[in-house]
Amino acid sequence: MNSANNILIVLLFSVIGMQSQYTESDWAERDEWMKTTTLLKMGDVSFGDVVADIGCHEGYLSTRLSSLVGHNGKVYAIDVREDRLEKLRANAKKRNISNIITILGDYDNPKLPTGSxxxxxxxxxYHEMDSYVKILEHVKNALKPNGKLMVLEKLKDKIKGxxxxxxxxxxxxxxxxxxxELKQAGFSIISEINDHGKWEKEQDKQMWMILAEKNKI
Known part of the structure; x- marks a missing residue:
């Protein structure tokens, strides 16, 4: 990541639903159908960056971010369930990863450090966040100037419109x-992918992605 841009990307990857989405044994397959490498390139995460994975579960994304930011960087891994964070810590220990910091968040506050x-x-x-207005405000306050937020979701065919x-x-x-909602919260849209493929390769679940930037004051 170009330090001149002071990019802060909050990538909230939470996997809700089938247990197979959480387990480490499915991570390699998820790399493929979620096109994770493409997402991380768009996020432009680099050595020494400080990033956050909100809805981290067992650490799928946090682990990949950890290797990108290196020992000079930090990954804040946030979830609202302690059992998931315990599993993440076990996965990190097995891999000798020391730059992931776990945070037990509240449903309306991910408890991120301010401006960092x-x-x-x-x-x-994001679709699970009833208090998305408050959460976006916390995220914005946690970002550096020009910090970035990435949101990925799926839209099921049966509920379009x-x-x-x-x-x-x-x-x-x-x-x-x-x-x-991002614009109302003080973010500018940088790029969008309206069709990022099929969630878990299920034809009725289309993924989309938005990359946004914190507005300059």
């Missing part, structure tokens, strides 16, 4: 709702 992040990732978790409430009830969400 280059990037935040939110993946398949439905209300936000109906989509959330189906554990899904449209890019249109999130784009509007």
């Amino acid at each position: 992040l280059d990037a935040v990732f939110i993946i398949d978790t 439905k209300t936000r409430k109906e989509q959330v009830a189906a554990h899904s969400l449209s890019i249109d709702y999130v784009r509007k």
